[in-house]
Amino acid sequence: MPSGEVDKPVIDDNHDGTVSIRYDPKEEGIHELAVKYNGEHVQGSPFKFHVDSISSGYVTAYGPGLTHGVTGEPAQFTISTKGAGAGGLQMAVEGPSKADITYHDNKDGTVSVSYLPTAPGEYKISVRFGDKHIKGSPFFAKITGEGRKRNQISVGSCSEVTLPGVISDQDLRSLNASIQAPSGLEEPCFLKRMPTGNIGISFTPREIGEHTVSVKRLGKHIANSPFKVNVCEREVGDAKKVIVTGSALQEGKTHTENVFSVDTRNAGYGGLSLSIEGPSKAEIQCTDKEDGTLNISYKPTEPGYYIVNLKFADHHVNGSPFTVKVSGEGTNRQREKIQRQRDAVPVTEVGSQCKLTFKMPGITSFDLSATVTSPGGVTEDAEIQEIEDGLYAVHFVPKELGVHTVSVKYKQIHIPGSPFQFTVGPLKDTGAHLVKAGGPGLEHGEQGVPCEFNVWTREAGGGTLAISVEGPSKAEIEFKDRKDGSCDVSYVVSEPGDYRIGLKFNDRHIPDSPFKVYVSPAMGEAHKLEIAQFPSGPVQADKPAQFMVRKNGAKGDLDAKVVAPSNNEDDCFIQLIDQDQYSVRFYPRENGIHAIHVKFNGVHIPGSPYRIKVGKDDVDPAAVHASGKGLGDIKTGEKTDLIIDTCNAGAGTLAVTIDGPSKVAMDCTEVEEGYKVRYTPLLPGHYYMTIKYNQMHIVGSPFKIKCTGDKLAEEGGQETSSVVVETVAKVSKGGNRTGVILPIFKSDASKVQSKGMGLKKAYLGKQNQFTLNAGDAGNNILFVGIYGPKGPCDEVFIKHTGRNQYQVNYLVRERGDYILLVKWGDDHIPGSPFKVEV
DSSP states (O other), X not given: OXXXXXXXXXXXXXXXXXXXXXXXXXXXXXXXXXXXXXXXXXXXXXEEEEEOOOOTTSOEEESGGGTEEETTSOEEEEEEOTTOOSOOEEEEEESSSOOXXXXXXXXXXXEXXXXXXXXXXXXXXXXXXXXXXXXXXXXXXXXXXXXXXXXXXXXXXXEEEEEEEEOOHHHHHHEEXXXXXXXXXXXXXXXXXXXXXXXEEEEOOOSSEEXXXXXXXXXXXXXXXXXXXXXOGGGBOOGGGOEEEXXXXXXXXXTSOEEEEEEOTTSOBOOEEEEEEESSOOEEEEEEOXXXXXXXXXXXXXXXXXXXXXXXXXXXXXXXXXXXXXXXXXXXXXXXXXXXXXXXXXXXXXXSOEEEEEEOTTOOGGGEEEEEEOTTSOEEEOEEEEEETTEEEEEEOOSSSEEEEEEEEETTEEOTTOSEEEEEBSOSOOSGGGOEEESGGGTEEETTSOEEEEEEOGGGOSEEEEEEEEESSOEEEEEEEOSSSEEEEEEEESSOEEEEEEEEETTEXXXXXXXXXXXXXXXXXXXXXXXXXXXXXXXXXXXXEEXXXXXTTOOSOEEEEEEOTXXXXXXXXXXXXXXXXXXXXXXXXXXXXXXXXXXXXTEXXXXXXXXXXXXXXXXXXXXXXXXXXXXXOEETTXXXXXXXXXXXXXXXXXXXXXXXXXXXXXXXXXXXXXXXEEXXXXXXXXXXXXXXXXXXXXXXXXXXXXXXXXXXXXXXXXXXXXXXXXXXXXXXXXXXXXXXXXXXXXXXXXXXXXXXXXXXXXXTTSOEEEEEEOXXXXXXXXXXXXXXXXXXOSEEEEEEEETTEEEEEEEOOSOSEEEEEEEETTEEOTTOSEEEEO
């Protein structure tokens, strides 16, 4: 209630599977009605409603469209003007998108109003009568993007300029270029080798006048750089001069190609980007007619309203965004959704017992391994314990505050979701981009059998997790909270086919959501099959490998394919060895983790798809780190960069994607420790940068980046820019970064105490001894060395007796004066170097 008090309504059971809720309000103002079933809020709860004490003769408004709605669907409400006398009625809807308003006078003193929101967010609805706001106006409605699917395509047309200077392909890799416009806007641009051998650059001109192109090698200008390039008026991309023709931008049909034509001949140079959002993900085709015109078609599978954003050189063309009404038959896809409140997990302290749980049914715990890397770079093995059948927990005790990396591997391959981020101390950031999900139920499923997966929300803080399953049949979704920031989800569907699983946290999709899952028909005979002699370790690329499949009396056809990390598919060669046994041979052509799909009568056999590592290189996304100002707060129109450190991570495929309010010009060049990514944002807002190494997120990905500044392009839907690089193996050089990154020690060598005869005098051929106490000296590494007249002594033996107490024994075989060095880390302890007589 508005006063903060809690009142209980009356619940009546209607005995038909429904209940009625009655309530007599006692106060005026906004009320919240919480409806719970088994202690959990039902969908939409808590509901908000406004109680008024207005008598008749005043204008009032009521209806769902004043509080909530869904994008692309008309939001409706009613205005009652009974007995209110004469006066003008005015309405306005303001929000993230333009909303077309329609009215209908019901001739009974009420007016039905509907508006069509095309983007999710908060909308302000103002209703005035006689130039005054009616009671409760302005109303605020929350519009969600529920069930909306989007697809996008970009076609570039860049200006190309040849610069003086001849380069080889080898040089090209180490060069990077940027172009600065007369206004100061600096963007990365792309370099290429022209047929003449000269350097060529390609860029999208945004302004008229003299531009400066800087070409650098390892941060230094090459000869003749910076170059000057003049851009004239007809070259600058002008969205107003783009001509769009065709009725497909007003109305369309399902299951058919709806075609429209785009003419950019008189519009200068610029990239054309198209996104279409609506009840289904529409397939987009683009045909270039080589004369400056394009034919674009889209093929939706569900009827309803679609929003088409068409931009040229980052500005909307005339009429964009277009609202298209699509009619026709749908696909009868069923959608089921559950919503659960997730509470923030208590803050973890240094020295406390930490655990990260995950469910992986049907495996042996012997093949699992886990490591934890602290913010200081120390990697330690962690203990894995089986809590119940198929449910495992990684246990570790952190020694410092900050973000730790937990890597969990099964048969030397990261499990889905790994490497995990685990914050000790208060969370630095929260939100959907920090939620992770993984498990077999997000990769494949079987009809009528529970498909399970894990969701980890610990790093994202508190909020609402919404899980939806959409496909040929309605899903039964079950949710089990493990009360440690993770949960189990399982769903059962009754029909095979393609399903989409959407995971949203606080109304925003989590990374990689929605997931596409093919649910195969019931296993039937396929469950009898088993595999044997499957390669236990990594296999080599470009060499055949094989395993056996036993049919165990099952009748039907066997087929198999191998899917490479690049998503290239190749058939496996299947040979009958005897009536019940087949050999399956495959030929991997890339390094990385491959999936081998083995199907019997079109259905996966138990355990399929099998994952196998190809190549000796141990590509480890947990060893890749990103840093730099390009991950912090950035400004529009200013070029920014970040370094992705791939040292000791092996050679793999590095993919960087930026999702945000605008497209960004982005490039990636090789530097000593890895790769440098540069980009320039054009619109303020939040950008999400995804960094994947061999299709797996690195720790912290996706990164949330806040951008401020002026708007340098027109706003539209979310835009995506990406760059992919095949990396080379790198090993860190210099200092204390050879192979392993040394932890940051906090110690004081002056507090180490030493005692014993062995510090002054030693005897030939005997064990000479002294002790060291570093209990008050912090943590570090103890170094002991003894050098004599003819070189080092025969043996030095150090034993740690606990709590930083050490016992040192050494043996000498020559007479003379020896020097005994004792260091705690890089510093000598008091008295070192010692002089020892033998």
